[in-house]
Amino acid sequence: MSAQRLETERVILLPWESENWTGFKPIATDRRVMRYISEGVPWPDSRIIEFVERQRRHFAEFGYCLWKLVLKRKPEISGFCGLQPLDDLAGVEIGWWLAPHLWGYGLATEAARSVLEDGFGRCGLRRIVAIARRENRASTRIMEKLGMRYERDALHHGIEVVLYAIEK
Numbered sequence: 039m040s041a042q043r044l045e046t047e048r049v050i051l052l053p054w055e056s057e058n059w060t061g062f063k064p065i066a067t068d069r070r071v072m073r074y075i076s077e078g079v080p081w082p083d084s085r086i087i088e089f090v091e092r093q094r095r096h097f098a099e100f101g102y103c104l105w106k107l108v109l110k111r112k113p114e115i116s117g118f119c120g121l122q123p124l125d126d127l128a129g130v131e132i133g134w135w136l137a138p139h140l141w142g143y144g145l146a147t148e149a150a151r152s153v154l155e156d157g158f159g160r161c162g163l164r165r166i167v168a169i170a171r172r173e174n175r176a177s178t179r180i181m182e183k184l185g186m187r188y189e190r191d192a193l194h195h196g197i198e199v200v201l202y203a204i205e206k
Contacts (some may be wrong), residue, residue: 044152051105053097059090063200070138074174119149129167144177147183158206
């Protein structure tokens with residue numbers, strides 16, 4: 039039985055619906071958000087749609103995904119936080135993106151703690167990894183706050199990243 043949502047003091051994490059891509063578009067096309075993501079450029083509509091559909095498939099198959107993140111006080115798509123299997127590195131990755139106006143308030147860390155608890159509990163995972171470009175200090179600080187430890191440098195789709203991990 040899979041959870042239908044995760045909830046913290048300030049955020050709700052929900053599975054995606056196909057039409058949510060339009061609400062996610064402002065985040066996936068914001069140059070500040072995309073600076074350290076893949077090629078560092080805003081995503082076209084087709085890639086945003088594919089991302090949402092992949093999360094829907096992951097949720098159906100695994101019971102987890104990069105959950106849609108909404109604030110309790112303002113229920114619009116504010117980012118995502120969740121788990122996904124990595125396709126080119128071993129492991130299940132925890133990841134997050136937030137709209138820039140929400141940076142610096144601890145929301146990603148709060149959501150990620152809930153995701154880790156769900157991953158180790160309900161999902162039965164033994165190990166969770168996180169990757170980021172080395173220069174993305176905001177993300178690596180979150181990894182450290184979660185108790186994750188640097189393990190190694192790695193290549194993810196040809197991009198140099200640092201890999202952090204935590205075990206149950």
